[in-house]
Amino acid sequence: MRLIATGILGLSLLAGGAAQAQDAALRPDQAAYRAIYKELVETNTTLSVGSCTEAAAKMGARLKGAGFADGDITYFADPSKPKEGGIVAHLKGSDPKAGAILLLGHLDVVEARREDWTRDPFTLIEENGYFYGRGTADMKALDAVWVDTLIRLKQGKAAPKRTLKLALTCGEETNEAFNGADWLVKNRPDLIQADFGLNEGGGGRLAPDGRREVMTVLAGEKASQNFLLEVTNPGGHSSRPLPDNAIYRLSEALLKIRGHVFPVKLTDITRQAFAIRAERPDEAGVALKRLLANPADAEAARIASTDPNVNAILHTNCITTRLDAGHASNALPQRATAIVNCRIFPGETWQETRETLMRVIGDSRVSIKALNADKPIAIAPPLDPRVIEPMKAVAAKHFPGVPLIPGMAAGATDGLYFGPVKMAVYGVPGMFGDPDGGFAHGLNERIRVRSVYEGRDYLFDLVKAYAGVK
Numbered sequence: 001m002r003l004i005a006t007g008i009l010g011l012s013l014l015a016g017g018a019a020q021a022q023d024a025a026l027r028p029d030q031a032a033y034r035a036i037y038k039e040l041v042e043t044n045t046t047l048s049v050g051s052c053t054e055a056a057a058k059m060g061a062r063l064k065g066a067g068f069a070d071g072d073i074t075y076f077a078d079p080s081k082p083k084e085g086g087i088v089a090h091l092k093g094s095d096p097k098a099g100a101i102l103l104l105g106h107l108d109v110v111e112a113r114r115e116d117w118t119r120d121p122f123t124l125i126e127e128n129g130y131f132y133g134r135g136t137a138d139m140k141a142l143d144a145v146w147v148d149t150l151i152r153l154k155q156g157k158a159a160p161k162r163t164l165k166l167a168l169t170c171g172e173e174t175n176e177a178f179n180g181a182d183w184l185v186k187n188r189p190d191l192i193q194a195d196f197g198l199n200e201g202g203g204g205r206l207a208p209d210g211r212r213e214v215m216t217v218l219a220g221e222k223a224s225q226n227f228l229l230e231v232t233n234p235g236g237h238s239s240r241p242l243p244d245n246a247i248y249r250l251s252e253a254l255l256k257i258r259g260h261v262f263p264v265k266l267t268d269i270t271r272q273a274f275a276i277r278a279e280r281p282d283e284a285g286v287a288l289k290r291l292l293a294n295p296a297d298a299e300a301a302r303i304a305s306t307d308p309n310v311n312a313i314l315h316t317n318c319i320t321t322r323l324d325a326g327h328a329s330n331a332l333p334q335r336a337t338a339i340v341n342c343r344i345f346p347g348e349t350w351q352e353t354r355e356t357l358m359r360v361i362g363d364s365r366v367s368i369k370a371l372n373a374d375k376p377i378a379i380a381p382p383l384d385p386r387v388i389e390p391m392k393a394v395a396a397k398h399f400p401g402v403p404l405i406p407g408m409a410a411g412a413t414d415g416l417y418f419g420p421v422k423m424a425v426y427g428v429p430g431m432f433g434d435p436d437g438g439f440a441h442g443l444n445e446r447i448r449v450r451s452v453y454e455g456r457d458y459l460f461d462l463v464k465a466y467a468g469v470k
């Protein structure tokens with residue numbers, strides 16, 4: 001998961017000491033949940049040295065311990081990538097005609113270097129009202145909610161009417177990895193087929209005064225596309241410099257990309273989110289109000305986009321994320337490459353984005369290649385009242401008076417792979433996060449402790465409502 005639309009709503013950091021849920025104060029069911037969460041965070045699932053397969057096995061062991069039969073649990077992996085496996089578990093409903101719901105989560109996390117972090121990224125640390133650790137926000141808190149939900153329902157008195165299908169997969173964060181969601185859809189649709197799926201990407205935001213301002217259900221996402229930019233050159237001895245240099249040429253291209261702003265696009269969904277953000281009377285909020293009244297107001301767009309959360313969903317964005325050049329310190333570079341990551345607005349294609357980059361760079365010596373361009377593009381799920389109304393009804397109990405609006409993700413989720421089986425996948429509301437995105441993918445990733453426990457309570461009741469558990 002990446003930033004979502006509601007990121008624009010903002011939150012000032014909690015005062016120290018607020019919302020500190022320490023172990024001792026936990027209900028027994030919360031302590032059980034915390035143990036699952038801790039195990040997931042402390043199982044390294046980075047692509048480089050971690051193992052989703054190991055995390056999947058640990059979750060499988062917990063399910064078995066809770067009474068799931070071997071036949072209810074399926075492990076899967078690509079033999080050539082044995083550490084990138086996943087797990088599917090089924091909790092059979094009592095009414096075969098009632099259908100099924102998919103609870104989807106990715107186990108993998110973005111790389112994290114211990115030396116760059118303040119705390120060990122693979123230890124769950126609770127401090128000042130926050131859980132710190134890689135994956136605490138994206139998305140092991142929600143993975144743990146799904147596992148915990150299945151265990152509680154299995155052990156509960158009343159069986160759900162609807163079948164619940166849990167799928168924990170790998171490869172969401174890295175294009176080159178084995179994507180378990182994609183694999184399941186293509187190879188074992190029977191395991192994941194459901195009336196609809198619940199996934200990451202939704203959430204909720206607090207107002208600067210700590211009030212819960214809005215909840216979002218993710219219904220639409222940008223497409224993430226990496227481009228490899230490359231310049232090659234005959235090179236030579238660095239004592240004999242030549243005017244044409246691969247590094248300089250690539251650098252000039254990258255600076256042109258930095259200077260390019262894609263055209264503003266507004267959808268019904270982003271308008272709703274922006275309208276709430278525009279209520280805040282800071283510079284970006286005032287500009288956003290002007291922009292909503294006149295989407296052609298370029299100056300208003302420029303000021304509004306100084307809020308990174310507004311900028312993230314205002315248009316397509318392309319940003320350089322990696323750089324590699326040269327082969328020796330005393331040689332002219334023969335090759336310079338960069339990865340430019342684009343977050344493409346719904347309705348636009350990667351081909352159009354590539355053409356824009358080529359035009360902006362205006363240098364035929366810079367080649368631009370789309371990487372893994374066969375990825376499907378997300379189709380926004382319909383706002384089906386059978387899905388949305390229970391979200392609202394349960395929210396009225398847990399978070400009374402907080403509006404629930406559809407959101408658009410600035411990034412992509414595994415929801416995009418479910419087009420071929422025509423399944424709508426929604427990013428669930430419930431966990432209220434910080435406007436800074438909780439540093440997901442970045443340093444010192446964290447999530448508010450209180451948000452996790454409250455979100456868990458909300459989501460458990462929501463799944464029970466969908467599944468027909470009294």
Ligand SMILES: [Zn+2]
Pocket residue numbers: 001002106138139172200
């Ligand atoms: Zn994620």
